[in-house]
Amino acid sequence: MILYAVTAVIFLVIDAIMLTLVMKPLFxxxxxxxxxxxxxxxPAGLFYLAYVAGxxxxxxxxxxxxxxxxxxxxxxxxIGALAYGTYEFTSMSIMKNWSWSMVATDTIWGAVLTGFSAWAGVVIMMRLQG
Structure with a gap:
């Protein structure tokens, strides 16, 4: 449970900054x-709860x-590239005005954010345990 909470806080704080400064203006x-x-x-809360749990x-x-x-x-x-890429590539294939810059930015962001959050959560827990 502590690993979940630590990972969720890291993920949410960093993603909120990115969404505000980069993704919202791009979209x-x-x-x-x-x-x-x-x-x-x-819907946003359900996604984040489930995504971090997974x-x-x-x-x-x-x-x-x-x-x-x-x-x-x-x-x-x-996992991040697959999840965010699924959304972006599917949207690109069916939505008007979707752009390759949105696909690339969000897919790369999903990979970086998810990888970093998983890594940081594990590192913090290792330090707390040892």
């Missing part, structure tokens, strides 16, 4: 007319058990 430029005026918290279950807990934070970084990055 506004390309698909601004399709964006809501305000955020719907329930990350911890599939990546962070096994890496912590084996004391391999580098593996958490690599496997987390792969």
């Amino acid at each position: 506004t430029r390309n698909v601004g007319d399709m964006m809501r005026d305000g955020l719907m918290l329930a 990350l911890v279950f599939l990546v962070s807990a096994p890496a912590l058990r084996d004391a391999e934070p580098e593996r958490a970084a690599l496997h987390g990055a792969i």
Whole structure:
């Protein structure tokens, strides 16, 4: 439970900064007319709760058990690229005005954020335990 909480805080804080400074302006430029005026918290919250739970279950807990934070970084990055890429490439294939810059930025961001969050959560837990 502590690993989940640590990873979630890292993920959410860093993602909130990126969403505010980079992703919102990028999406506004390309698909601004399709964006809501305000955020719907329930769907966003459900995504983040489930995504971090999956990350911890599939990546962070096994890496912590084996004391391999580098593996958490690599496997987390792969999960992040797959998850964010799924959204972006699917959107690119069916939505008007979707741009390759959105696809590349968000897919790379998903890999970096997820890999870093998994790695940092494992490192922090290793230090707390030892």
